[in-house]
Amino acid sequence: MNRPLTREQHFDLYYYMQLNRQLEERMVRLFRQNKIVGGLYSSLGQEGISIGSAYALEPRDWLAPMIRNIGALLVKGFKPRDIFTQHMAKYTSPTFGKDGTSHFGDLKVRHTVSPISMLGDLIPVMTGVAMAGRYLGQNIVTLTWIGDGGSSTGAFHEGLNLAATQRAPFILILENNQWAYSTPVSRQVPLKNLAGRALAYGITGKTVDGNDVLAVYRATKDAVEQCRAGRGPVLIEAKTMRMKGHAQHDPAEYVPQAMFAHWKARDPITRYEAYLTENKLWDETKKAEIDARIERELDEDQKFAEESPLPPAELAEQGVYCEGCHEIKADWHRPKSEVTPPKSSVEPTWTVESFGGVEAEIPGAKEVALSDNGAQASPAVEAEPRAKPAQQKTDGAGERLRVPFGRGPKDKEFVKEKSFARTRHHKRGKR
Amino acid sequence: MAEITMLEGIRQALFEEMDRDPAVVALGEDIGVFGGAFKVTEGLLARFGPERVIDTPISETAIVGAACGMSYLGLRPVAEMQFIDFIACCFNQVTNFLAKSHYRWGAPVPLVLRGPSGGSVHGGPFHSANPEMYFVHTPGLKVVYPSTAYDAKGLLKSAIRDNNPVLFFEHKFLYRRIKEEIPSGDYTVPIGKAVIRRQGNDLTIISYAAAAHTSLEAAEQLGREGIDAEVMDLRTLLPLDRESILASLKKTNKLLIVHEDTRTGGIAGEIAAIVCEGAFEDLDGPILRVTALDTPVPYSPPLEHRFLPNAEKIVAAARALAKY
Numbered sequence: 077m078n079r080p081l082t083r084e085q086h087f088d089l090y091y092y093m094q095l096n097r098q099l100e101e102r103m104v105r106l107f108r109q110n111k112i113v114g115g116l117y118s119s120l121g122q123e124g125i126s127i128g129s130a131y132a133l134e135p136r137d138w139l140a141p142m143i144r145n146i147g148a149l150l151v152k153g154f155k156p157r158d159i160f161t162q163h164m165a166k167y168t169s170p171t172f173g174k175d176g177t178s179h180f181g182d183l184k185v186r187h188t189v190s191p192i193s194m195l196g197d198l199i200p201v202m203t204g205v206a207m208a209g210r211y212l213g214q215n216i217v218t219l220t221w222i223g224d225g226g227s228s229t230g231a232f233h234e235g236l237n238l239a240a241t242q243r244a245p246f247i248l249i250l251e252n253n254q255w256a257y258s259t260p261v262s263r264q265v266p267l268k269n270l271a272g273r274a275l276a277y278g279i280t281g282k283t284v285d286g287n288d289v290l291a292v293y294r295a296t297k298d299a300v301e302q303c304r305a306g307r308g309p310v311l312i313e314a315k316t317m318r319m320k321g322h323a324q325h326d327p328a329e330y331v332p333q334a335m336f337a338h339w340k341a342r343d344p345i346t347r348y349e350a351y352l353t354e355n356k357l358w359d360e361t362k363k364a365e366i367d368a369r370i371e372r373e374l375d376e377d378q379k380f381a382e383e384s385p386l387p388p389a390e391l392a393e394q395g396v397y398c399e400g401c402h403e404i405k406a407d408w409h410r411p412k413s414e415v416t417p418p419k420s421s422v423e424p425t426w427t428v429e430s431f432g433g434v435e436a437e438i439p440g441a442k443e444v445a446l447s448d449n450g451a452q453a454s455p456a457v458e459a460e461p462r463a464k465p466a467q468q469k470t471d472g473a474g475e476r477l478r479v480p481f482g483r484g485p486k487d488k489e490f491v492k493e494k495s496f497a498r499t500r501h502h503k504r505g506k507r
Numbered sequence: 508m509a510e511i512t513m514l515e516g517i518r519q520a521l522f523e524e525m526d527r528d529p530a531v532v533a534l535g536e537d538i539g540v541f542g543g544a545f546k547v548t549e550g551l552l553a554r555f556g557p558e559r560v561i562d563t564p565i566s567e568t569a570i571v572g573a574a575c576g577m578s579y580l581g582l583r584p585v586a587e588m589q590f591i592d593f594i595a596c597c598f599n600q601v602t603n604f605l606a607k608s609h610y611r612w613g614a615p616v617p618l619v620l621r622g623p624s625g626g627s628v629h630g631g632p633f634h635s636a637n638p639e640m641y642f643v644h645t646p647g648l649k650v651v652y653p654s655t656a657y658d659a660k661g662l663l664k665s666a667i668r669d670n671n672p673v674l675f676f677e678h679k680f681l682y683r684r685i686k687e688e689i690p691s692g693d694y695t696v697p698i699g700k701a702v703i704r705r706q707g708n709d710l711t712i713i714s715y716a717a718a719a720h721t722s723l724e725a726a727e728q729l730g731r732e733g734i735d736a737e738v739m740d741l742r743t744l745l746p747l748d749r750e751s752i753l754a755s756l757k758k759t760n761k762l763l764i765v766h767e768d769t770r771t772g773g774i775a776g777e778i779a780a781i782v783c784e785g786a787f788e789d790l791d792g793p794i795l796r797v798t799a800l801d802t803p804v805p806y807s808p809p810l811e812h813r814f815l816p817n818a819e820k821i822v823a824a825a826r827a828l829a830k831y
Binding site for chain 1: 526529530532539540552553554555556557558559561563564566567568569570571572573574575576577578579580581582583584599600603604607608609610611612613614615617646647649670671
């Protein structure tokens with residue numbers, strides 16, 4: 077279980093949530109002044125999810141934001157000016173004006189992958205980052221978000237299924253904000269708790285109150301530990317509400333007013349402020365100090381963004397290909413010899429743990445049958461991960477089916493030169 | 508020097524690159540224990556182990572997406588499409604994620620997406636496709652389509668060492684049908700360079716992949732009729748070797764383009780535009796093309812025969828062109 081947060085960490089959570097909100101409020105004003113050239117998407121009311129989950133990661137871990145996760149970018153070390161300039165399409169933005177909104181990242185320092193607008197596609201990509209991190213011995217965890225609507229995509233399924241079969245150290249935060257553009261979640265997913273989707277992949281699924289930043293933080297911290305211990309991936313559903321339309325142009329008249337009122341009473345920042353006060357973690361002076369710091373930082377960065385130039389037109393023609401502008405170098409945290417022959421050599425066979433059929437003992441099958449399609453009242457869905465990593469052998473297992481394949485190149489000279497004959501049947505040593 | 512098939516050339520490139528650089532990993536459906544549907548990856552798992560040779564679920568979007576994620580950490584994944592037709596299943600990952608990554612946010616995607624393509628094997632509408640032009644139309648990708656064992660090996664090595672996403676098409680009709688002697692040492696073939704397979708003076712036939720062999724066959728027949736055709740093999744479709752195309756046209760002044768891809772929107776149209784823009788004054792006749800029909804690839808042998816370009820059709824078009 078996680079260690080309790082320090083007082084400073086409690087302040088951090090407030091700082092980032094309030095920074096997230098104030099930054100977006102300023103951007104609404106900029107939008108109305110026609111200073112934001114494209115769309116503006118609000119995360120009002122969802123700040124606790126971005127902040128709580130991103131704050132549970134270490135600097136070495138990787139994340140990929142979706143459109144309503146500006147807060148997570150702030151936690152990861154990006155500055156408000158990055159967000160302002162992205163939206164205002166300025167040359168000083170992280171993408172030099174080539175893309176907008178939260179569509180930027182940093183491979184080297186902040187370990188952040190830029191999203192694309194198509195929902196679900198980050199899930200396989202971040203699974204790949206997790207797999208590569210494990211391969212390189214970096215012991216990292218990767219995390220991204222998806223909405224209730226985005227969980228209906230094929231990429232969601234393909235990505236989570238691959239992550240599950242690979243036992244990848246990957247966390248998916250499913251932000252159930254009740255609305256996929258104008259369509260309510262009930263028409264997107266026939267489940268009460270979307271964490272129930274985890275059952276289909278044999279992974280851990282949990283539902284948390286997304287408007288409770290501490291609950292999101294704790295759930296994510298647990299998930300990080302589980303992933304680091306090699307028992308990932310984890311799906312966390314965070315229940316929340318999108319308090320604005322899909323984007324600025326959308327007044328969201330399709331949402332019942334009473335629903336807004338219901339959720340406004342559960343605002344994550346108001347709730348967290350009350351928590352800090354009730355637990356005597358801060359006082360009015362401290363709050364005023366943090367708020368003043370936020371105003372100061374936003375003033376400075378907004379000024380920077382507004383005074384920044386637009387990009388030169390010729391930039392449009394540049395950068396389609398990497399022509400030596402980037403050095404590509406993997407950061408190895410384990411000896412390369414472990415993954416190179418002869419140490420990497422294995423007997424290329426499958427270990428089949430069960431011959432299948434209805435009589436076969438399938439751990440967890442009972443839970444699946446009783447789960448009522450995930451519509452159970454309990455907010456937590458726990459399915460023990462049972463998929464073993466590919467090709468892992470269990471000593472003393474019962475029947476094994478050995479399939480003799482993997483003879484290698486047929487060209488005799490090539491075989492001789494590469495010494496395949498020597499290593500072909502070499503069993504991989506234990507690490 | 509040993510005589511090897513194109514399939515063997517591809518396999519040797521994979522083995523040698525994985526030997527050379529532990530950042531190179533392979534993933535795809537049935538590529539490990541089974542060695543791939545066409546046995547291209549046979550032996551890889553035995554030598555490099557399951558961390559580097561990954562059998563995946565049937566999930567093209569997950570395969571390509573995961574390969575992209577791996578490349579962000581500096582790996583150089585080689586992802587296999589069991590048949591290149593299935594690349595349609597991950598079109599979004601390829602065209603939106605991989606292709607735009609470097610332009611949008613400066614993140615290079617050094618990966619190779621390879622797979623068996625093309626017809627003449629009675630594979631029917633979903634196992635015979637030539638979907639290269641969807642991707643030639645996508646800035647940010649490179650598209651390679653070799654026709655010989657030497658080129659396949661050298662180009663695959665270049666593709667693996669390239670810092671950009673490279674789509675590597677392997678014509679399955681050529682896998683085991685062509686053989687040639689290749690040097691034993693390490694060599695590469697540059698991406699983006701066409702090659703002249705047969706020198707000629709009367710007209711230029713531009714082609715690639717299996718159709719390059721058909722074009723050579725036609726050129727031999729034309730030679731016996733007194734028409735001296737030059738045959739160019741493009742090898743790379745994106746970036747296209749504009750200079751070589753214009754140079755050959757300026758020499759022969761007549762151009763015939765042959766491809767197994769369907770007609771409308773095929774690379775022939777692009778080449779014709781390049782020639783009209785860059786060497787219109789040098790043209791002594793219309794630019795002609797011999798291509799597959801604008802239909803899906805049909806299954807039954809007489810239908811597929813009608814669908815595909817062949818030496819007969821090329822000879823007929825070349826005769827007409829030579830008269831100008």
